Structure formats: C-alpha cells, structure tokens
Amino acid sequence: MVVELTKAQARRIAVRAQAFESGRPSGVLDTVRRLTFVKVDPVSAVAQSADVVFWSRLGEGYDPAEVTTALEVDRTLFELDLMIRPVEDLSLFQPSMRRWPKHERTRNWIDANDAFRRDILIRLTGAGPLPATEIADTSTVPWSSTGWTNDRNVTTMLECLMMRGDIAVSARRDGQRLWDLAERVYPEVPELDHVEAYRLRNERRLASLGVLRERKAGGSPNEPIDTRGIGVAATVEGLRGAWRVDPGALDRVDQPLEERTALLSPLDRLVFDRKRLEELFDYEYVLEMYKPRDQRRWGYWAMPILIGDRLVGKVDATADRGAGVLRVDAIHEDEPFTRDVVEAVFGELDSLAGWLGLEIGGRAVGLA
Structure with missing residues (x-):
C-alpha cells in the first residue's frame, strides 16, 4: 500500500x-x-x-533547571554526542557503542594511545566526575585534523570513550561537560541486538x-x-x-490542526532539513550567522515563524541582557501579514521576552 x-x-x-x-x-x-x-x-x-x-x-x-534536574539528579534524560535523549532510548544506542568506531583511522588512533585511554579511565575511577581541563594529556600520538580538534587529544579521547560507552557526561558546569564512568551515570537498560x-x-x-x-x-x-x-x-x-x-x-491525517504560533530556533528539527523544508513548506531558509553582516538577508539568528502548518516569515532578534532588552531588529514577511498574524507574532515575542526576563525593544517594534 x-x-x-x-x-x-x-x-x-x-x-x-x-x-x-x-x-x-x-x-x-x-x-x-x-x-x-x-x-x-x-x-x-x-x-x-x-x-x-x-x-x-x-x-x-x-x-531550564528542569532539564538539569532530569539529566543530573533524576537521570530520566542523558546526554550523548551533544544530544539530550530520554534514558529509555539508551538501549537503542548501546549496540552501536559496542561496535564503535567504524572508521579505521579512529580505531588505529585509540589503539596507538592505549596507555592514554587507560590513564583517563583510572583518573575518572578515582576522582570523577571531572572536566576535560583536569585530565592530563598522556597521549603518544596526537590527533591530527584540519579543523578545531587538531591536537585536542584529551577532548578527542573523551569523546571516543563516550561513543564506545566507556564513559558518559555526568553533568555540566559553566558549559563544561563533566565526565565519569558510564556505569555511574547510565542505569541498567534492556539489551537489544544491533x-x-x-x-x-x-x-x-x-x-x-x-x-x-x-x-x-x-x-x-x-x-x-x-x-x-x-x-x-x-x-x-x-x-x-x-x-x-x-x-x-x-x-x-485529515483532522484540522489545532494551530498555534511559534518562533523556532534555527536548529529546530522542524526546519533543520532545509531540502525537506522547501519541499513541504515552500519555505527558504539559510542560517546566516557565519556570513559577513552585509551578506545577510534575514539576520544573524533569524527565527522562523510558524503559524499552524505554515512558515510565514522570520524574526531577527537578539537578547541584550546588559540592557535588559530583547532587540527585535526586523520581521521578514514571506507572505503579507494580516493584522491577526502581526498580533500573533508579537504575542510570541512578548512570551519570549517574558520568559527571558527582558523588555522588548528594537527597530521592528513599531510594527505591532
């Protein structure tokens, strides 16, 4: 069918x-x-x-404290490879951990630094959880890369051990991951075959x-x-x-949507697949934070506007916490906004500002 x-x-x-x-x-x-x-x-x-x-x-x-509690106290969520996931999904990833890594270059690097690997596990056994900054680099073969990971041996080995299921992110402090043995972080979950x-x-x-x-x-x-x-x-x-x-x-599938208005992160899963976004929603979007300012069409962190099942525009907004203001510099209309749409968008901006504890300001505020 x-x-x-x-x-x-x-x-x-x-x-x-x-x-x-x-x-x-x-x-x-x-x-x-x-x-x-x-x-x-x-x-x-x-x-x-x-x-x-x-x-x-x-x-x-x-x-946001609810996420921290779920990750670090209740352990109903866990972090793996910069993704927050429900702990019941851990069993879906453990078979892949046992087979990781699939790339020969990574396997060879881990094998060449086996003493370094064991040093990290011993250090975490005695003193974990620890940030990467408190773990010594005892590698004998540096990790080479053309990107930011070049010679970042501690971070690279920690992430390798995480992907293998040997260690896990136990908590975060000031944005830094704290690492510990996986057995101290992960609960026992059912075993599944690959x-x-x-x-x-x-x-x-x-x-x-x-x-x-x-x-x-x-x-x-x-x-x-x-x-x-x-x-x-x-x-x-x-x-x-x-x-x-x-x-x-x-x-x-034929039931009308109980629609509402939402402002989305550019990394939101609804808009992350740009090809699917164009095909299903007829919506063009590019994250422009890496572009020079004079080449941006919509803004550094333009937030897609969702109303029901339509993506109708973008909001160029930034939080100026020093000034206590959510600056709304532009609202881009992909289709002409009705008065109801304008009110709905500014209702969401009010909600966003209230959640952030800021006042709304900026060049586009006069559109309300």
Whole structure:
C-alpha cells in the first residue's frame, strides 16, 4: 500500500510530530520523548538553542533547571554526542557503542594511545566526575585534523570513550561537560541486538518527524536515519520520489490542526532539513550567522515563524541582557501579514521576552 498525501496533509503530520499543536507537551521529559532528542549548542543569540526548543513547545513556564534536574539528579534524560535523549532510548544506542568506531583511522588512533585511554579511565575511577581541563594529556600520538580538534587529544579521547560507552557526561558546569564512568551515570537498560536497535531507532526518528523521504542513513551526522522499509510508503502531491510516513500519524491525517504560533530556533528539527523544508513548506531558509553582516538577508539568528502548518516569515532578534532588552531588529514577511498574524507574532515575542526576563525593544517594534 502506498499512501497519497497532499502537501497540506504532509505539513500537518510534520507539525504534529514536532509537538506544535495548541495542546502542549506535559513537561521537559514528555517533550524529549516526542522529539527523540534536543541538540545542545552553545550559540546563545536569544538563548541557548536547546532552551529555545523547549520554550517553543512548553511556553513561558519552561524552566531550564528542569532539564538539569532530569539529566543530573533524576537521570530520566542523558546526554550523548551533544544530544539530550530520554534514558529509555539508551538501549537503542548501546549496540552501536559496542561496535564503535567504524572508521579505521579512529580505531588505529585509540589503539596507538592505549596507555592514554587507560590513564583517563583510572583518573575518572578515582576522582570523577571531572572536566576535560583536569585530565592530563598522556597521549603518544596526537590527533591530527584540519579543523578545531587538531591536537585536542584529551577532548578527542573523551569523546571516543563516550561513543564506545566507556564513559558518559555526568553533568555540566559553566558549559563544561563533566565526565565519569558510564556505569555511574547510565542505569541498567534492556539489551537489544544491533539489528533490532537500529530498526527501533529509525522508527522513533520517523515518528518524531512524521514524514520523510525514503533514504538510507547519511547526510548530516545529526540526522542519521534510514527510512527504508519502516513506516508506510507514501507519495506527496507535486513532489517526485518515495516518502515514508509514520503509521501513527495517519489516523489524524485529515483532522484540522489545532494551530498555534511559534518562533523556532534555527536548529529546530522542524526546519533543520532545509531540502525537506522547501519541499513541504515552500519555505527558504539559510542560517546566516557565519556570513559577513552585509551578506545577510534575514539576520544573524533569524527565527522562523510558524503559524499552524505554515512558515510565514522570520524574526531577527537578539537578547541584550546588559540592557535588559530583547532587540527585535526586523520581521521578514514571506507572505503579507494580516493584522491577526502581526498580533500573533508579537504575542510570541512578548512570551519570549517574558520568559527571558527582558523588555522588548528594537527597530521592528513599531510594527505591532
């Protein structure tokens, strides 16, 4: 069976899957379970991206301390490879940890630095959890790279040991990860074989996004989903190629969306896949923070505006905490805004400013 979806149906599926209906998730844990992960990123133009993701789902009542408690005290969430995940998903990743790394260069580097590896484990056994700055570099072969990881041997080995499941992120202090033995951080979870874990992980990711092109794993390391053979085969009106849709989404495919307005982090999963974004939402977006100022069309950290199942524009805003102001420098309309849309957008900006404890200011405020 192949399901034929209109673009409007596909958009509704995608928006519902990402928890953007008027009925919000019940809290932090419910949000992460529905999204499968929230990416940790240090950029903080408005607030850290992970916090904006939570705020956009939970509203002004969201408190970042809830995430810290879930990660460090309750252990209902865990951090792996800069992703916050629900702890019940740990069993989906442990088989891959046992098989990691797949690249020969990384294996050879770890083997060449076996004494260094053992030094780290001994240090953490006696004194963990510790930040990378308190772990000595006893490597004999430096890690070489053309990027920022070149000769960052401690950080690289810590991340290798994390990916192997030997150590884990126990907490964060002032943005630094504190590392400890995995057995002290992770709870016991059911063991799965690699094939089953791989299938379940892909099914979870499809459910969190609703509808995706049929493809094997690849592309961005943050989107390692293989949609072949999972979900239900589908086509999308006006788009070439095969798609896969979460079967749980089909029961409500024709049900109107309980719509609301949301301002999104540029790293939000709803907008992260730019090709899918253009195909399903007819929406163009580029993160311009790495562009020179005079080459930006929308702004350093322009936030996509979602209303119901439509992405209608971008808000160029930054938090000036020193001045106590959320600066709104531009509001870009991808389609002409009605008065209702303007009011809805500024309602979200009021909510964002209130959550941040700031006043709204900037060049675009006069549009309200």
